[in-house]
Amino acid sequence: MSDDSSEIEASSSKQTVDPIKSFLSGGFGGISCVLVGHPFDLTKTRLQTASPGTYTGAVDVVRKTIAQDGIRGMYRGITPPILGVTPIFAISFWGYDLGKRLVYSFTPNRTSQNLSIGELAIAGGFSAIPATLVAAPAERVKVLLQVAGQSGSASYSGPIDVVRKLYAEGGLRSLFRGTFATLARDGPGSAVYFATYELLKKQLSAAPETLPNGEKAPAPPLSLPAIVAAGGTAGVAMWSLAIPPDTIKSRLQSAPHGTYTGFMDCARKLIAADGVTALWKGFGPAMARAFPANAATFLGVELSLKAMEKMW
């Protein structure tokens, strides 16, 4: 186990961090993600749900919301996402670090401690397994709240009410509906997410110098522009892959009991009814949020990790 994140770039040391630090820094990343991403989500939801003619487009939503409620209006309803996303990101970043440790334990005779892009992708994909256990029920509740009242959907007074009603309807099975779809989205998505981030961060940051004695000098300080560019691109890369399973997940999780028998049934019915392009519904808003939200995520992760390294 490494006890210093400055070892991340050094080939003689493992590319892992302390599990508590990876968990906490992931949580800070999640909070940063929601703080930056929420105004985009709110704009998208208002556009999707307003009656025709209310807004001329996304800029109009922002203008009218700020005119009516000030900048605070853009952060309406932020508490449930903060409470839901923070633990999911904490587990995801902890799971990524655990995934790296597993890769090292399966390759004891490696000549370099540098993980290849393929190995980073495996660790990233692995992170989705523990994260899905929390993300799937959280997404089920979020999706039902987001569509509540829309064309005959049930109404709920809040997240607790959703959990209570789902449990009464079908127990834990109902609460966890969409678990496979969440894993189908976040497994490949997280593989691409973490591998893209590490690859770009390395390419955009100054390489550690080689000292006259042939050893590597300590890693150079974090480059904030490199983190922003690598984090934002990682988000875009992830969502480029994740939109089709995300669309199926949202359909499955919001449909009345008995509508679909599972992931494939939902995909088949959606394509038969609306064509294959229906799998990319919501692509525009997801992409608009992807870069800024994930640039903020990785800034939150890296800066909090650095602060923790200084403290203990």
Ligand SMILES: CC(=O)O[C@H](CC(=O)[O-])C[N+](C)(C)C
């Ligand atoms: C679905 C999701 O939470 O994706 C995260 C990025 C984002 O845009 O929210 C990444 N990760 C799944 C690794 C937490």
